[in-house]
Amino acid sequence: MARGSLRRGFTPDFDPDCGDTGLTSARQDVVIGRWQGLRDLLGATGRDWAARGHRVRQLAQVCAGSSTVESWLSADAHSADALVLRAATETARTFNVAIAAGRGVPIDQHRVDAAVLACLTAAEAYPEDPTPWVSLISVARLYPSGVRRQELGRWWDELHGRDPYSVEGHLQVLHYYSARWHGTHGLMYDFARDAAGVAPPGCPLPVLVQYARVEEYRFALDAARGRHSAVGLSQHWNHDGAASDLRRTWQRWVMSRTESTIAPAELRDFNYLAHAACSAGATDIAGVLLGMLGARATHTPWSYTGDAEKQIVKWRKELRRGT
Numbered sequence: 080m081a082r083g084s085l086r087r088g089f090t091p092d093f094d095p096d097c098g099d100t101g102l103t104s105a106r107q108d109v110v111i112g113r114w115q116g117l118r119d120l121l122g123a124t125g126r127d128w129a130a131r132g133h134r135v136r137q138l139a140q141v142c143a144g145s146s147t148v149e150s151w152l153s154a155d156a157h158s159a160d161a162l163v164l165r166a167a168t169e170t171a172r173t174f175n176v177a178i179a180a181g182r183g184v185p186i187d188q189h190r191v192d193a194a195v196l197a198c199l200t201a202a203e204a205y206p207e208d209p210t211p212w213v214s215l216i217s218v219a220r221l222y223p224s225g226v227r228r229q230e231l232g233r234w235w236d237e238l239h240g241r242d243p244y245s246v247e248g249h250l251q252v253l254h255y256y257s258a259r260w261h262g263t264h265g266l267m268y269d270f271a272r273d274a275a276g277v278a279p280p281g282c283p284l285p286v287l288v289q290y291a292r293v294e295e296y297r298f299a300l301d302a303a304r305g306r307h308s309a310v311g312l313s314q315h316w317n318h319d320g321a322a323s324d325l326r327r328t329w330q331r332w333v334m335s336r337t338e339s340t341i342a343p344a345e346l347r348d349f350n351y352l353a354h355a356a357c358s359a360g361a362t363d364i365a366g367v368l369l370g371m372l373g374a375r376a377t378h379t380p381w382s383y384t385g386d387a388e389k390q391i392v393k394w395r396k397e398l399r400r401g402t
Contacts, residue, residue, distance in 0.1 A: 091376035091391045095137065097343035098375060102134050109141045114151035114161075117142075121160040128242045132210050133344035136247070139167035143175060159205035166201035169194040170214040177221055185223045194218045202237070209245055212238035216251040225261035244282050246348060249274050253287055257294045259301070267291050275328070280335035285328040286348045289355045292321060293380045300383075316358030325355050329364050341371060350377040357394045358384070366398045 096102040101120050108116030124131045142148045148168050151161045173194045177186050201211035215234050219226045238248045256262035256270050271287035278284035296315050341349055349372055356365035381387035
């Protein structure tokens with residue numbers, strides 16, 4: 080879509096469900112404690128793993144504050160879909176405990192163990208589904224020293240064997256390998272670039288490099304405790320390496336896509352690339368990406384560099400002035 084779609088009177092739409100109306104309906108069911116909508120939605124999703132993962136993750140955030148998934152399991156203790164959702168929900172609950180405790184404060188290991196057990200139970204109940212393995216690798220970050228390399232490698236092999244081009248699965252490993260968790264910037268970037276290098280044309284995995292750049296920025300910002308001048312962050316987004324990575328992702332992923340629309344599960348990935356293009360001053364790419372997105376937006380990564388809505392509106396105005 081061309082820059083002409085950068086229309087006036089614009090307000091970003093931060094729909095948490097990314098335009099997935101079925102998910103929105105199921106979310107409303109959770110609010111009233113009704114589990115049947117979850118059953119119907121996940122049953123209808125089938126083996127579209129990207130859509131399934133997106134739906135399970137979003138539902139888990141809502142279910143974490145309710146007993147809806149437990150009610151579902153009380154009614155159908157052997158439902159594989161319910162067990163997969165419970166695993167994601169236990170993962171979300173465990174992260175909520177860690178967030179409440181504060182960064183660097185260890186939480187009860189038994190809590191993490193329980194989430195891991197829920198993930199392994201779900202994986203056994205639905206052997207083809209990669210989703211429990213994504214949850215498992217995610218919750219592994221919460222062990223103070225991580226997990227043994229062999230164990231993480233085994234879990235990764237299980238996930239990769241089921242969905243070799245899973246963006247979310249790769250992203251959880253990237254987070255694990257980041258300096259904010261159990262790795263380094265170099266290890267994180269190596270993983271992202273290796274994954275991008277083997278991705279087929281049109282696959283979104285090259286955007287992992289943009290996720291890695293945001294992770295590095297967040298780490299540097301935390302280290303500076305908000306004092307931007309204390310670290311060389313001004314060139315973080317637009318140095319030669321960042322610009323080259325941006326254009327490589329654009330060519331390998333977006334320019335090779337055959338789909339004309341952006342699926343709900345892809346929306347965050349497109350926002351990461353659009354943020355990178357705007358921040359790098361690549362107006363040719365930024366204009367096309369923001370045009371493709373229309374009003375659809377995700378808070379991250381924009382919220383890491385300021386007010387998300389203000390930034391998106393500002394960039395759209397600047398690009399419109401440049402046309």
